[in-house]
Amino acid sequence: MSKCEQCIVREFSSLKALGKDELLKMAECKTSMQVKKGDIIFEEGENVNGVFCVKDGVCKMTKLSQNGKDQIVKLVKKGELLGQRSMISDEPANLSAVALEDMQVCFIPKSEIMGFFNQNNNFSMNVMKTICGDLKEADDILVGLAQKTVKERLAHTLLYLEETFGINPDKSLKLQLSREEIAGMIGTATESCIRLLSELKKENAIELVGKKIIITDRNKLLRIGN
Amino acid sequence: MSKCEQCIVREFSSLKALGKDELLKMAECKTSMQVKKGDIIFEEGENVNGVFCVKDGVCKMTKLSQNGKDQIVKLVKKGELLGQRSMISDEPANLSAVALEDMQVCFIPKSEIMGFFNQNNNFSMNVMKTICGDLKEADDILVGLAQKTVKERLAHTLLYLEETFGINPDKSLKLQLSREEIAGMIGTATESCIRLLSELKKENAIELVGKKIIITDRNKLLRIGN
């Protein structure tokens, strides 16, 4: 069993507020797990009963809509926590979490986390701030969906992907989403997404190498996406 | 100065967790204010430095988008708190709050609230749950905007308005929004909103009496909006 105390990733999440003894206690009751790309960590409607700490890899938080399409609400990466909202509200998960890459995650049971809430004010404040950040982000995406065109949202999302997950040595976006997934982020049909990517390519804002996307004119995307 | 201890509205918000002495302390430092319909309580980008407790009336939380239209992100009514997110994140407001009716609100400075956070775990837990509820709501609206048609969103919103704010003796929706505001909620052009209201009227799902909206076939709206 690996020690939470020595886990670097901890430093990036709300858990950084925890003290030595709290971390030792946590290491005792946590469960480490490997998650394969495509695996479901938890599903909409499921009772989660704890929190997942993402040690490595990226996952998408999705919600299935009436028309059968998966809307991606948020991407979660290394150092972030999963399932906090559901745990705090004491409700089943509102979103599903699906791995986009092979992941390493640790599950920390609810009882443990709730204990920290009561003992450690810094910790609960951190969690609160994280959720407030999520809320702001959700509000901003919401306004974008309501008021921007699909092309504007696409441009914006490409910049977000670059900024958040970085690029490979060949300059292509490190996080490689399928066209369908990009469409699911910006709320459009896969074909429309593909078409608009082609358009951006014709306008020399991006390059498409197979599935890979390379941003060649950041300013152009900025001008479109804002 | 009115006493928080005797304020019934308190019971509906996170503040219900506060004890007698905390309420007395709060009554000391709060500022009561009347807000006229149309007045701005605070604006996007402004530093709020506290929380507003809505004693009476309803306001809209809006965000101005690039194209100059106001998107309504949320409606806030009697018994709810305003500006929590911004206070906790220690950031300027992300949304503007504008009164839809004459309102009575009390302003409680940040220092006071932060004190309660540290002393009273039930209170911070309540606030956290409220924000988690807001986050879930925002995620759901987000998915609706991405995946539903305007007509579906309109039907859904009409039911939401009935459920949340009730109806008058003549069965019309109690909260009387302008067509432009309804459009701002569902993320469409005012003309489209008007057109779709007319459509719903032709389909005998609603009646339009001037500005007033009467829901005549709830099930029909449910079938459309979900």
Place this chain on the structure above:
DNA sequence: ATTAATATATGATATATGTCATATAAAGTC
């Protein structure tokens, strides 16, 4: 009450986006 201003309503038209069909490319399987 009359006028001015604003909100609601509807038509005509343009545009963005979705849907269905099909082709090509890439990836997985035996």
Place this chain on the structure above:
DNA sequence: GACTTTATATGACATATATCATATATTAAT
């Protein structure tokens, strides 16, 4: 390596929604 499956790409077309114009109703102002 040949084959099957799946993802990407593009065309043709349908539909939803935005925009602009204008009419009518409602509200505010004098």
